[in-house]
Amino acid sequence: MSWWKSADKSELACSAILVALGVSILADAWDWPYLTKDGPGPGFFPLWIGISIIGLSVAVAALHLYDVVRRSPVERPNWRGSARVLTGWAGLAVSIALMKPAGFILSFLLLVVFLVMVIFQRSFLAALTVGAGTSIGFWVVFVKLLQVQLPAGPWGF
Amino acid sequence: MEILTNLAQGFAIALEPMNLFWCFLGVFLGTVVGILPGLGPSATVALLLPLATQMSPTAGIIMMAGIYYGAKYGGSTTAILLNVPGESASVVTCIDGFEMARNGRAGPALGIAAIASFVAGTVGVILLMLIAPPVAEFALRFGPPEYFALMAFGLSMVVLLAGKSMLKALLSMFVGLWLATIGIDMFTDSERYTYDRVELLDGVHFVVVAIGTFAIGEVLANLTSNSSQQMFKVPRGLRNLMPNWQDIKDSRFALLNGSLVGFFVGVLPGAGSTIASFVSYGVEKAMSRHPENFGKGAVEGVAAPEAANNSETGGALVPLMTLGIPGSATTAILLAALILWGLRPGPLLIQDHPEIFWGLVASMYIGNVMLLILNLPLVPVFAQILRLPGYILYPVILGVSIIGVYSVDQRLFDTWLVAFFGLLGYLMRKVEYPAAPLILGLVLGDLMENAVRQSLMMSAGDVSILYTRPLALVMLVLTAAVLVGPLFRRMAKWRLKVAEQEG
Numbered sequence: 001m002s003w004w005k006s007a008d009k010s011e012l013a014c015s016a017i018l019v020a021l022g023v024s025i026l027a028d029a030w031d032w033p034y035l036t037k038d039g040p041g042p043g044f045f046p047l048w049i050g051i052s053i054i055g056l057s058v059a060v061a062a063l064h065l066y067d068v069v070r071r072s073p074v075e076r077p078n079w080r081g082s083a084r085v086l087t088g089w090a091g092l093a094v095s096i097a098l099m100k101p102a103g104f105i106l107s108f109l110l111l112v113v114f115l116v117m118v119i120f121q122r123s124f125l126a127a128l129t130v131g132a133g134t135s136i137g138f139w140v141v142f143v144k145l146l147q148v149q150l151p152a153g154p155w156g157f
Numbered sequence: 158m159e160i161l162t163n164l165a166q167g168f169a170i171a172l173e174p175m176n177l178f179w180c181f182l183g184v185f186l187g188t189v190v191g192i193l194p195g196l197g198p199s200a201t202v203a204l205l206l207p208l209a210t211q212m213s214p215t216a217g218i219i220m221m222a223g224i225y226y227g228a229k230y231g232g233s234t235t236a237i238l239l240n241v242p243g244e245s246a247s248v249v250t251c252i253d254g255f256e257m258a259r260n261g262r263a264g265p266a267l268g269i270a271a272i273a274s275f276v277a278g279t280v281g282v283i284l285l286m287l288i289a290p291p292v293a294e295f296a297l298r299f300g301p302p303e304y305f306a307l308m309a310f311g312l313s314m315v316v317l318l319a320g321k322s323m324l325k326a327l328l329s330m331f332v333g334l335w336l337a338t339i340g341i342d343m344f345t346d347s348e349r350y351t352y353d354r355v356e357l358l359d360g361v362h363f364v365v366v367a368i369g370t371f372a373i374g375e376v377l378a379n380l381t382s383n384s385s386q387q388m389f390k391v392p393r394g395l396r397n398l399m400p401n402w403q404d405i406k407d408s409r410f411a412l413l414n415g416s417l418v419g420f421f422v423g424v425l426p427g428a429g430s431t432i433a434s435f436v437s438y439g440v441e442k443a444m445s446r447h448p449e450n451f452g453k454g455a456v457e458g459v460a461a462p463e464a465a466n467n468s469e470t471g472g473a474l475v476p477l478m479t480l481g482i483p484g485s486a487t488t489a490i491l492l493a494a495l496i497l498w499g500l501r502p503g504p505l506l507i508q509d510h511p512e513i514f515w516g517l518v519a520s521m522y523i524g525n526v527m528l529l530i531l532n533l534p535l536v537p538v539f540a541q542i543l544r545l546p547g548y549i550l551y552p553v554i555l556g557v558s559i560i561g562v563y564s565v566d567q568r569l570f571d572t573w574l575v576a577f578f579g580l581l582g583y584l585m586r587k588v589e590y591p592a593a594p595l596i597l598g599l600v601l602g603d604l605m606e607n608a609v610r611q612s613l614m615m616s617a618g619d620v621s622i623l624y625t626r627p628l629a630l631v632m633l634v635l636t637a638a639v640l641v642g643p644l645f646r647r648m649a650k651w652r653l654k655v656a657e658q659e660g
Binding site: 115 | 325331
């Protein structure tokens, strides 16, 4: 099983996820008419898409394993720093969750303060300055000048 | 000679002070909405429809058309500077435009985009003026099988967008095709892949996917280090912020290719600027002596799609003005405006109301010059955005992205989707699945499915309709050539290697 140790697990995991997506697409398409009296039904196109995704995902995984078995050089993604990325993404998700109760301006300000302090490791003052500057800038340009509707909090912005 | 007389009359109308003002207002508003992702020209034209109908038809159509082609100019700005494609046609501009910005060449990229837009916009107007009626008749010969073949040709461009792995590019495209099936099936009214979410009944908007995978994915990919340095080099001095002679020389064929592809694709109702920009990029890369530079900041990779995107406007006005057929959401609103003015768009419009057609044509020449004057001086100003350190620039990109997505339908659900596609975009970068084929599949999937189903309805299920009509056959042969071409190149390389080893 030395080939298993050499294989890039993220590559195989991607293929497995895509096979699962393909099976799910196929399963739904199976329930819809493939052909109707007027021509192709709603299941026609998705069925072939599902089959293609399964086939291609298996081919990607098989080619990768073939390279591993042949001992060809395998490029691996560098996952260093991914924890910071996931932290930043979590901050974005929390900010979106806050948009309905708190409005865009406040939730975006909090997001920027979080990113600048936690991810970029700047001082609170710098974070607050950037957060307030960008939030107010967006509010003036988009809400006031361009009349774009953004989620508003109980205080009207 | 008659054309010149008509054009002279058109200029006399377009150069009236009030018409000049409406033309300027249109192109200015167009540039602004083009820069902002999400707020597209169709929404802006629709918002101004009540105002335009109070004006004379000539002034109104001049202003509304100004917004339409002005937005195409602005669309490249955020694509190049922030990797935020404001419209689907700008996705291709992101590929090399953003790479140019990374290499410290944001100014030349923006400059060449403005020059390409000007050249192609002007070529589009010239073609609109000279060959509108015969080309419109040709476009009418496009039935569902021909559209299927055209979409297949568009999708074959995935070959040229693939990075290291063709299989991964194809997978990305098929996932895009699947995303395009989400929502209500227009043929049977049945829901597909909506998972009981009302928000998914209309499908997934390409803006959400494009901004997520390109812009948010890019921001996330840059969060791996806490470097607060300026993210991109921006050279000092005006000369370094503008395209040089070599850039223009390198782009000359791209300008021609983009202008012609854009116009002829634009003439086809429903085809749109996305397919035009992808096809012109593919043609440029296929014809280039240095295809290996594409995707790494090739100036031709910006010039070709930007030219196609802008020339498409002239093409799209052909079926509208000569046949009364709108090919896109914006031209549909222009059609509504013409009807509200009491005009009957169709073959007699140019004959009965030459002042409208020729006034519009002349105003488009003037509008393109206005846009160049408006945009080129702004290039050095916009390029300064990249001087911002990462801890300011990335929050700005996030803010523009969220606002751009939210402004499409004012739904928080879309902001959740953009966050999801952002994470997906980051993961795709890591495992080297290209994002552009995903957008290609999403944008063309719907059109392709409709074309296949309509074709098979016409033929009562006989598949041969897809490849027996001459135009469709020609395009399918071209598609096959594009798909098989890389295999032949690989075989030739392999034979050369074997010959070297033996010799």
